[in-house]
Amino acid sequence: MAVVPSGRTGRGAVAGAVLGALLAASAGCGGDAGADGRSLTKVTYRGPFVAGGGDAPLYYADELGYFEEEGLDVEIRDSKGSAQTVTDVANGGSDFGMAAATNLIMSIGRGQPVVGAATYLGRSSFGFFVPKDAGITSIKDLRGRSIAVSALVEQNMYAALAAAGLAKSDVKAVVADANALVTTYVSGKADAMYTVQYFLPRTSRRPSEVLLQSAAGFNPPDYVLVVAKKTLRDRPQLVRAFARATLRGFQAAAKDPGAAVEALTAEHPELDPKQSRGVLEAVLRFRCAPAQSGRPYGENAPADWTSTVTALKRTAGLRGPADARRYFDNGLFENGGGLGTGTC
Known part of the structure; x- marks a missing residue:
């Protein structure tokens, strides 16, 4: 390595x-x-x-x-x-x-x-990035949506979704390399993105807000x-x-x-x-x-x-x-x- x-x-x-x-x-x-x-x-x-x-x-x-x-x-x-x-x-x-x-x-x-x-x-700084104009105001609103996520934290995402009352089958995971995650989301290849809130400055080409998982009661x-x-x-x-x-x-x-x-x-x-x-x-x-x-x-x-x-x-x-x-x-x-x- x-x-x-x-x-x-x-x-x-x-x-x-x-x-x-x-x-x-x-x-x-x-x-x-x-x-x-x-x-x-x-x-x-x-x-x-x-x-x-x-x-x-x-x-x-x-x-x-x-x-x-x-x-x-x-x-x-x-x-x-x-x-x-x-x-x-x-x-x-x-x-x-x-x-x-x-x-x-x-x-x-x-x-x-x-x-x-x-x-x-x-x-916890992890959460779901959603476009400001998407009308998504809570994690529950992600039902039926696609979410860009890296393989390293995909299982953690499901724990966050479960805290909000959603099952794994309620969303479509778009698994991306960690280095290409933001690009995948900003380019519109997914409706949302699961990662740390710190990446918000990098999403300026797709103005977004973050629905923190801690708000749903999941605070690792x-x-x-x-x-x-x-x-x-x-x-x-x-x-x-x-x-x-x-x-x-x-x-x-x-x-x-x-x-x-x-x-x-x-x-x-x-x-x-x-x-x-x-x-x-x-x-x-x-x-x-x-x-x-x-x-x-x-x-x-x-x-x-x-x-x-x-x-x-x-x-x-x-x-x-x-x-x-x-x-x-x-x-x-x-x-x-x-x-x-x-x-x-």
Whole structure:
């Protein structure tokens, strides 16, 4: 499986796919020295997609020195989707990753030795894109319609439809490659599209609105920190350090999204800053779900994980255990009073 570095690492960065792979293999070894002369621990992180506005908090955390404060030198890598990220972390290709909770749950159900250690985005951003002039005002109105969806999340879509009272047979799925999904919808090859709300700026040629699945009562945690169970068991302080730095990055980006986008585009000048900011601001609105209200930012909401596992067992063929706590771990928050990253 190809590893595609994003070109950005921590302050002691080195570039190159081959060298990046060597670093991944030696994660935990001493890295370059930080500003105070301490040796930094090299770790690798794989995001959920190709670098974009939603990744700005990670780059901003680096720019603000949060990783260095934790003694970390982080290499940030791209991904072609959550499934690739989960598999990479499970196989030891990367130390940490960010992936959709539904993909993580299904992967654990297939035996992947990983777990969700924190929740970056607790309110589900997945929903159904519909043209503004289509007269579709609720998910129930999708009965008899065609829906563009990627194969990776097709089963999740059926769980969302079921929450709204629709069966799989009530719609026609138009399965498209993840990279061609928006094009398929915008070109009119499907009446609707199921994906994350963050893609809304990319549908300007077909003005749309998003019917969020959370409005129908289906709220899987959106994007979570993925780590191998062995790493969490054997190196909890390393996981704590990475989680704290990245969660602080999200909180800082919420306070100054413009600065966060500048940190991103400094390393990815090919990205449109205006579009990246639009995506980032959309992402940040999903940081906390109602079930996390008043709880430490990043703590997993057991109720949302439980309802998600139940739904995926009913509609998506989840083969894993019914106990939701087999899919997430709140140890980082239960031990030592949390991570000091604020509250929801």
